[in-house]
Amino acid sequence: MADVAIATTLSQETAEPARRGRPRLLAKLRRPLAALTLLLPAMTLMTLLLIGPVVAVLAMSLTDYQLGAPSWSFVGFDNYLELYGDRVFWTSLLNTLVYVAIVVPASMALGLGIALLIESGTSLRAFYRSIFFIPVMATLIAMAISWEYMLHPQFGLINLTLKSLGLPAQAWLTNPELALPTIAAIGVWQLFGFNMVLFLAGLVSIPPHLYEAAVMDGARSAWSRFWLVTWPMLGPVTMFVAIISAIRSFQVFDTVHVLTKGGPSKATEVLLYSMYSEGFEFFRSGHAAAIAVVFLAFVLLLTILKVRVIEKKVHYA
Amino acid sequence: MAMFELTGVRKSFERTEVLKGVDLDIADGEFISLVGPSGCGKSTLLRIIAGLEDQTDGSVRIGGDVVDGIRPADRNLAMVFQSYALYPHLTVFNNIAVPLRMRRLSALQRLPLVRWLVPGTRSAECGIHADVEKVAELLGMRDLLHRKPAQLSGGQRQRVAVGRAIVREPRGFLLDEPLSNLDAKLRVHMRTEIAQLHRRLAATFIYVTHDQAEAMTMSDRIAVMMDGNIIQIGSPDDVYDDPQDLRVAEFIGSPKINILEGATVGEDRALVLAGHRIPISVSEQAGRSISVGIRPEAMRLASSEGALVSGRLAHKENLGAEVLLHVDVDGQSAPVIVRLDHGGARSIRIGEMIDLTFAMEDLRLFDKAGRRVGAKAAQKELAYG
């Protein structure tokens, strides 16, 4: 509100002399001025909350600043060179990519499968839609704590179930080979409901006549109709879901923080967790900023891809 | 033997009954049109024949076999949809090839890449290629084969939809208003093309339309549907000349048939129309009101003493080859339309009184319920003409 008020007075002040001097010029400038005035609040907010911090992080990544330190100096690309030689950073980057590579296809396949089941069913659609969407809305920190109980080696629901079935219990979060897949499974659980909703929206928009044409053309099985109509018609939605899922799973942090703290022996160290521990446990802010920049680069890449895909809305032209 | 036999087909959606017991026999190689106002159940009937919809009651036979409960893909029919329903992601070639691939290739042979490892795929694809080319040639769209549907005009899409239907040899073609998304000129042109295609393929065509002109120009027989019933079936001439129901008379023909309010009087049950006693004997009790149908082209100008109907000229529509006169007649709610040859009414001005006559055999009489009523010329009277 304050922004708007200031903006209007400013533009009036600059406009006043012009009105007397050159009325034509004012008339010409009125529209762009109005546009600028209206944009000002949003631009101020964007600068304060988005562009400013990004620039600050970029700048900080070129310094040796430590949180709380009274002085700092410019070190150029030293932080990046250090990252390049840091084994933990590479482990963390690789873990993040593995996590994305598990979570994206799995949450998409599960989301699409359940969307297809819900869409082909006749009853209780709203009910299924809601229960599968609950994990998306739940706070992940809270959910991670309940997962911690479920995954508890002795008393956890999952191991108790396995034991009662005569299967060996697993150390889900302390076995270095199982920890990352377990974290990824929780990621899938959290994400697939969101993908399901997007796929449901995509499925509803497929014209029913296409399925009828497919049936008349001899597509007897649901399988062949899926490949002839559903899958290609979902193409744009699928691309969108893939990119959104990739961005979201790149941001994995909460589960790691609550359940494993990056362990055992860095098996679940992921980018955002490294950044967090560098920045807020070891107070090496410059170093953390460099990791943040690497992270931002990946997200930016995916975002550019997304914008490209969305701009190509006329997918089948 | 009839190719298609429908007996007592009924269909209800929840509580509303859309088809109320339809019986229909269609001969092999026939072009039959289902025509009627929209919402009368034409598409539903066609979809029941196709198997896309299950009837509530009654049965459908195709080629002598009962097909109730048999899946659409196994009925071996081809359908052209009103919306064309082309696969937007496939090129014209691939759209037309779909029915062939679905039938000639196994599921494995349709998988991308893997398909080429399966023996026989290459030769089957060659056959498919040749067949698609043949159809493209026939429909004059060889240049379009590599385009996507979004890059085609409405008429071209319609052609692709037809191509996809005729590329294999189904037992019959079902067409649901295939021309209604085209502009008027193209529609008239495509009427001819579809009729020629029918002659060439000598296959059974079931053609749904709400446009009586399409039905009249293309069909061997027309089935007129109203409110979920077929109320008359016959050749276009039969249905036009000899409507058995007032609704048929009013639906078929453009401009619409004139309906005048008349009544039967006296012992000889003569017809009274616009104050004139018409010397015919109506097979309906005296004192009943009668709807008298006269086609616009059956009306003629008359001298004032020979006039059977008189009225004031309200409007003149010059169509070039012919002219339509709109005549307000006292006691009739709608103007009487008279169709005359070019120049036939040049001297008449708007607002003038004109006198009209007609031949008695051109009258079509209907009772209050809209059923056709017979009439014969009264004895010792001369026919008008």
Ligand SMILES: Nc1ncnc2c1ncn2[C@@H]1O[C@H](COP(=O)(O)OP(=O)(O)O)[C@@H](O)[C@H]1O
């Ligand atoms: N799936 C459906 N569910 C409910 N009502 C339907 C359905 N399909 C058609 N109808 C109704 O059946 C009637 C006949 O429809 P339709 O056969 O499409 O008419 P037409 O093709 O002659 O215009 C319409 O009143 C329509 O609303």
Ligand SMILES: [Mg+2]
């Ligand atoms: Mg219809």
